[in-house]
Amino acid sequence: MTGSPHDRFTAGPLDDRDDLPLGTRNEIITGPVSDWATDFSHLEPQWAADCYEIQDDLRQRCPIARTGRFGGGWLPTRYEDVSAIAYDTERFSSRSIIMSNFRPPREIAPIGGSPPISSDPPFHHDARKLLLPAFTKSAVSKQEPTTRAFCHSLIDAFAGRDVVDAAADYAQHIPMRVIADMLGFPQQDGPRFREFVENTLEGVNLPPDERIARMTKLFDYLIEQIHDHLDNPREDLTTFLIDAELYGNKLEPRHVAGAMALLLIAGIDTTWSAIGASLWHLAKTPADTGRLLAEPGLLPTAIEEFLRAYAPVTMARLVRQDMRWQGVDMKADDWILLSFPAANRDPAQFDRADQVVIDREVNRHAAFGLGIHRCLGSHLARMEIRVALEVWLARIPAFSLADPAAVTWSTGQIRGPRALPLRIAQH
Numbered sequence: 238m239t240g241s242p243h244d245r246f247t248a249g250p251l252d253d254r255d256d257l258p259l260g261t262r263n264e265i266i267t268g269p270v271s272d273w274a275t276d277f278s279h280l281e282p283q284w285a286a287d288c289y290e291i292q293d294d295l296r297q298r299c300p301i302a303r304t305g306r307f308g309g310g311w312l313p314t315r316y317e318d319v320s321a322i323a324y325d326t327e328r329f330s331s332r333s334i335i336m337s338n339f340r341p342p343r344e345i346a347p348i349g350g351s352p353p354i355s356s357d358p359p360f361h362h363d364a365r366k367l368l369l370p371a372f373t374k375s376a377v378s379k380q381e382p383t384t385r386a387f388c389h390s391l392i393d394a395f396a397g398r399d400v401v402d403a404a405a406d407y408a409q410h411i412p413m414r415v416i417a418d419m420l421g422f423p424q425q426d427g428p429r430f431r432e433f434v435e436n437t438l439e440g441v442n443l444p445p446d447e448r449i450a451r452m453t454k455l456f457d458y459l460i461e462q463i464h465d466h467l468d469n470p471r472e473d474l475t476t477f478l479i480d481a482e483l484y485g486n487k488l489e490p491r492h493v494a495g496a497m498a499l500l501l502i503a504g505i506d507t508t509w510s511a512i513g514a515s516l517w518h519l520a521k522t523p524a525d526t527g528r529l530l531a532e533p534g535l536l537p538t539a540i541e542e543f544l545r546a547y548a549p550v551t552m553a554r555l556v557r558q559d560m561r562w563q564g565v566d567m568k569a570d571d572w573i574l575l576s577f578p579a580a581n582r583d584p585a586q587f588d589r590a591d592q593v594v595i596d597r598e599v600n601r602h603a604a605f606g607l608g609i610h611r612c613l614g615s616h617l618a619r620m621e622i623r624v625a626l627e628v629w630l631a632r633i634p635a636f637s638l639a640d641p642a643a644v645t646w647s648t649g650q651i652r653g654p655r656a657l658p659l660r661i662a663q664h
C-alpha cells in the first residue's frame with residue numbers, strides 16, 4: 238500500500254472481489270402462491286397485506302413450510318423452532334440474511350457482506366464487539382435531544398394540513414436523520430438512503446447481476462463518504478470504523494464499508510416500520526391512544542407490545558449441510574426465513590398472542606432477534622420510537638385513519654406501513 242490513506246479504499250467490497258465466483262443462480266419465480274405450506278413467498282401482495290393470518294394458519298397445519306422459490310427454502314412459524322435456529326450457528330449460517338435469488342459465495346466468509354450480521358462465529362464476536370460501545374444506552378441517550386427537536390420540526394411542517402402521511406412525512410425521516418448524524422453523512426441525502434434501503438430489502442427477486450449492480454451503487458456512495466471523511470476528519474462512526482483495528486491491523490476496506498452499509502440499512506427501515514406500525518395501531522384504536530394520553534408512564538410497556546405484535550424484522554439463514562431437521566429434509570444452501578414476527582404471535586409462547594395488550598406485563602418478545610446476532614441497535618431503536626411517539630402524542634393527541642384502504646405495507650423481510658394517511662387535529 239502506498240502513502241495515502243485514500244489508497245486503502247479504492248473499490249466497493251463487491252468490485253474488489255472479482256476473484257470470487259458468483260453465487261448460485263436460480264430461476265426467478267413470481268406470481269400468486271398456490272399453497273402457502275409448499276410454495277410460500279414473502280414478496281407477494283397477500284403476504285404484505287396480512288402475513289399474520291398466513292403464518293397463524295401455517296403454525297397449525299404445517300409448522301415448517303417450504304418453497305421452491307429462491308432456489309428452495311423453509312419457513313418455521315413456531316417460537317421454539319425460530320429460537321432453536323437463531324441459537325444454532327453450527328447448522329445455520331448468517332452468510333446471507335436476505336432471502337433472494339443470490340447466494341453469496343462461501344468464500345465471502347468470515348466477514349460477509351455486512352459484518353457483524355453476515356458473520357458467523359468466531360469472527361462474529363470480534364466484529365460485534367467493535368461496535369458495542371457506540372450503541373450502549375448512555376451513548377444513545379446523547380442523540381435524544383436532537384431526535385426530539387427533529388420530531389418537533391417534522392410536525393411543525395404539518396401546519397395547516399388536516400391529513401398527513403405518518404409513514405412518509407414523519408416515521409421514515411426520524412431514523413434517517415439519526416443514523417446520518419451518527420455516521421456523519423449529509424442530512425440531505427435522505428432520498429438516496431431510501432433508494433438504498435429499497436434496493437437492498439425489496440429488490441430481492443431481481444436477477445443476481447442486476448441486484449449486484451444496485452448494491453454497487455450503495456457501496457460507491459459509502460466509499461465516497463469514506464474519502465470525504467479522510468479529507469475532512471470528524472468524530473463519528475465512519476471515522477471510528479476507518480481507524481478501528483482488529484487483531485493488530487486496520488479493518489479490511491470491505492469490513493469498513495460493509496459495517497457502514499449494515500448500520501445505514503438496519504438503522505432506517507426497521508425503526509421507520511416500528512414507528513409507523515405503532516401510529517397505525519393507535520390511529521385505529523382510540524381506547525389505547527386515550528389510555529396512553531392519560532398514563533404516559535405506560536408508553537415504554539406499550540412500545541414493547543407494539544414491537545411484539547408488529548415486529549418489523551424477519552431475517553434469513555442458510556442451511557450449512559444436508560440434514561434432517563424437525564422432520565424435514567433440508568439441503569445445503571436452502572434458505573430459512575426466520576420469522577421473528579411469527580414467533581411473537583405463537584400462542585404456545587404468549588397469552589392472547591393475536592391481541593395487542595398495551596399493558597402486557599411479561600413480554601419476552603423476539604422482535605430484536607434471539608441469540609448472538611440480537612439487535613445491536615435496540616437501545617437506539619427504543620429511544621427513537623419512544624421520542625417519536627411522545628412528541629406525536631403531545632402535539633397531535635387526536636388522530637385517525639383518513640382512509641383505511643389507502644394504507645400500504647412494505648413487502649419483503651421488513652414489514653411496516655409505507656403509506657399511512659392520518660386525519661389530524663394539532664395542538
Ligand code: HEM
Nearest residue numbers: 353354503504507508511550552605606610612613614618
Ligand atoms: C425497531 C427497530 C429494530 C428492529 C426491530 C431490529 C431488529 C433486529 C433483529 C431481529 C436483528 C437480528 C438479526 C439476525 O438474527 O440475523 C438485528 C440485528 C442488528 N441490528 Fe437491529 N433492529 C432495529 C433497529 C436497529 C437500529 C436502529 C440499528 C443501528 C443503527 C440496528 C443495528 C443492528 C445490527 C448492527 C445488528 C446485527 C447484530 C449482530 O449481528 O451481532 N438495528 N436487528
